[in-house]
Amino acid sequence: MPVPPPILTKNAYAYEELRRRILTGEIKEGSVLSQSKLAQEIGVSTTPLREALRRLAAEGLVELKSHSDARVAALTADEARDLYLIRENLDPLAAGLAAESRTPSDIDDIQAALAQLVPLRDASDLAAMTAHRDFHRAIYTASHNPLLTGILEGLWDKADRYRQVGLRGQEESEKDRLRVQEEHHQIAEAVISGDAARARDIMHRHIVGSLGRRAITVLSTD
Structure with missing residues (x-):
């Protein structure tokens, strides 16, 4: 026990x-x-x-x-789609605000979280998923918009279950993993350098190619 x-x-x-x-x-x-x-x-x-x-x-x-x-709670294509639409719009907003509002402390947190990131290879690897969450949380926090941060943080556990559907449903190639890794570095660089437009653009691209979006397809064909 x-x-x-x-x-x-x-x-x-x-x-x-x-x-x-x-x-x-x-x-x-x-x-x-x-x-x-x-x-x-x-x-x-x-x-x-x-x-x-x-x-x-x-x-x-x-x-x-x-x-x-x-x-x-059950997992459905409709809920996966709703979560994706929220993140497609709010994550880029948070990244843009972070680029405009980040402090030296925020930059330290973003860099520390980035250093801990590892590719998501296995749906049962909770440590890797936690590191992924910590990186995005550092971006959200740097926006200095508590309401926006609260909305995105509140959806994260639910979204993680759909990320796992994406991982289990379709084998991710090494090329995909390298793309995601590069996007994380680009998001961090854009936020740290204060380039709000680039931060929004890369974050949007990141969400469009995310496991959460892939889960919509997987659940729609079940």
């Missing part, structure tokens, strides 16, 4: 463990979640587990039907 790490409260541990299982696909979409069974597996009581489920429901990863009935 897993033992909660001492640095986390039981509530936080239950949340992080359930989130990990959902984002890596260990718990499949549409799965009914037995609270008593999960609590036993994770090594916590049902109270922190219920709190974790409430947090995950607020993030759109879990659907709560009643006090005891919960299931992992």
Whole structure:
């Protein structure tokens, strides 16, 4: 039985463990979640587990039907399309604002996040996906627009599930991985140099070629 790490409260541990299982696909979409069974597996009581489920429901990863009935939210082509349309418009906006508003501290954060990036090769590689999120978060934060940052951050976990659909559904070539890596470097360079138009343009190109967009095609043909 897993033992909660001492640095986390039981509530936080239950949340992080359930989130990990959902984002890596260990718990499949549409799965009914037995609270008593999960609590036993994770090594916590049902109270922190219920709190974790409430947090995950607020993030759109879990659907709560009643006090005891919960299931992992389904993935659909319509939702993938909605997420893509939001990111196609808001990510370039955030990148442009970041180029206009970044501070020396923001630049340090962007460079540090860029250095940690590795190509996304496996849908279960949560560390690589976290590094990807950290880079985009550094760009969002540098926009100094809390409302915009909150919207994009709030969608990230849900979008990660569709990135995994894109990874599993179509094999990504080495050429694609190199393209994504180069786009990340170009976005960082444009933001750091203060070139707002270029930052918006590259970010838009990045989203158009993203795994989230690929997921639309995969789910539409299922």
